[in-house]
Structure formats: C-alpha cells, structure tokens
Amino acid sequence: MERSLSHIALFAALIAVLGFVPQITLATGVPITAQSLGIMLCGTVLGAKRGALAVLLFLLLVAIGLPLLSGGRGGLGVFASPTVGFLIGFPIAAFVAGLIVERSRAPIGLAAGLGAFVGGVLTLYAFGIPGMALMLDKTLPEAALLITPYLPGDLIKVALTGLITHSLARMRPDFLPSRR
C-alpha cells in the first residue's frame, strides 16, 4: 500500500517536472515536450493500474490550479480548451501502455516501445482527435490533420520510452513495478 502510494505520487510529480524541461523545437517548427513521455513512462514503468492512477493524480493537481502542464498551463481552463481530449486520454494511454508491458512476453524494451505506441499514440489520439473536433467544430479528418505535425515528436518519444524502460529494467532487474 505505502509502496504503491509513493510510486503513484512521485511519478505524478515526475510527469509535472518533465513538463518544465525546456521544449525542443523540431525541424518542422513544432515544439515537443517531455511531458507525454512522462505519461508513457508511467505506464511502462509502474504498470497499468498504478500508471493510470499516477496520471490521474497529476491531472487532479492541474485541475485544482497548479500550473503543471507543459508551458506552465493549469487550472480548470485547460479542461475547456481544444486539447481536453488529450487530457482525458492521458490516464487511459498510461493504462494501455502498462497493460501491454504486463502481458507481453517480448523483451522489456520492445514491449515498452509497443506499449508506448499503442497507448501513447494510438489510444491517446483516439481521444485527442475527437476532443479537438468537438471543441473546434471540425470533422475528424480535419482535426487529425491539425495534429499531424505532432506525430514525429510522439514517435521519437515512443522510441525513447522503449530505451529508457529497457535501461531501467537492466539497472533494477527485479524492481520494475510493471514486470512483477
């Protein structure tokens, strides 16, 4: 119980801190932040349930008024903005990523990369695109077009999630909460 609680709370803080890391601007001019990498890592490192809870805790802190989303955004307003679908998708993305790592028999790095892709890209976009379509009154293909510039950055983060989870598993072989 204490262990789950402290993992959830500290990883919620990690997601926030990764949002403070300065943004890197891709060649396409689109800024990428490490925050969604933190969401993916929550799933692949903590596992489905605890990963999703860590993300929910993070969103709770954002909702009650802490400026923890990348770019210093926060408060209730972000839940009325066009990106609300992504926020709703965040915990589910972490859950799916964690589930894949828990169930897969593939080497941990590959499993984490696959989990990050299915969770952090496919699942997340499945919530983010309809959310944006609804908020901006656009069709689904139009909304999808609006977020395509983010795809390269997200694919980089998928690869990084695989690499980082792989290194963590090597450094703490019987430690990774998602593989126990």
Next chain:
Amino acid sequence: MLALTSPVQTPFHRLPAGGKLAALAVFTFLLFQLDSPTALALALVAIAALHLPGGWPFAAHALCLLRPLWPFALVLVLWHLWTQDARGGAIVLLRLTAAVAAANLVTMTTRLSDMITVIERLAAPLARLGLPPRTLALAIALTIRFLPVLSDRLTRIAEAWRARSPRRPGWRILTPATLATLDDADQVAEALRARGGTG
C-alpha cells in the same frame, strides 16, 4: 510552487468553492447549447465584466492565462477565412474563449486548500472502493512536496552531464531522472511504513 490563485482579492474569493464549481459546470453546459454569435459574445462580455472587481492586475493575469489559446485562435481564423464561414468561426472562437475564461476565473478566485477540501468531499464515496480521502490527501501532499525535489534533481543531473560533456544534455538525463524517482519512491514508502503507514 505557485498556484494559479490570484493574490488580488476579489469578492469571488469569499464564495464557497463547491458553489463556484457548480456554477461553472452550468455555465459551460449552457455555452455549448448557444449557437448564435451575438449570444456568445454577450456571454464573453459578461465573463469579462466579472473580472472588473479585481482591477487591472487581475485582468492582466486572466489574459495571461488565455495565452495558450492563441495558436488555436490563429488556426480557426485562417481556416474560416479560407472556407468563408465567418459565422461558424466566430461561434467556435467566442465559445472557446468564454468557456476557458470562466474556468480560469474559478481557478483564480479559489484557494488551493479550498479546492483540496472539495476534492476530499467529492472523493468520500471512493472510501468504499478502498481509497480513503486521507490517503488521497496524502498523495496530493506528497506529489506537491516532491515537485521541487525532483525538479532540483533533474537540474543537478543536467549539470553533472554538462561537467562531463561538451554536448547538450538531451534525453539521456531522463533515464537517471526516472531511476532516481523510483529509488526515492521506495525510500518514501519505507519512511511512511516506519511512521505507521497510510491507514
């Protein structure tokens, strides 16, 4: 760690947090029912008028919080100029701005401690699912406490990297940062258990 609550005191600061949240929910629901630009413009003016008691610094803070909407406003303007549907664009833009501004107003006029009290009350039924409100409050407090700790840790890892390498610290510092978080979490768990656990 600064919350987004405005230091400028307004009459809204004294209203109960639960009431403000309920009013916000109703207002946002109504905004999505309206589809005339005039009505939505009036709603936006009404929200703007609610900022008057706070004076200029309060309004400036509110405008600052609306800044993340600029890219979307730009996309909407360009898009609707192209499709020549100014009315549709005006509706979406006004509704979006009014909804976000109203939500920000609640955030700016409600203290963090009041929000946490509301959360604890709302989360009370979760006790039956095995999540007592006290555990949730502990989790919130732990996360807030560890924000500066982890932020500091990340800075030190980046500095150590710069001391060793002429290249910029890129994603490579994320592995030690995550590892440190895992190790910290284990120590926090032991400390909690030594002090009688979460129960």
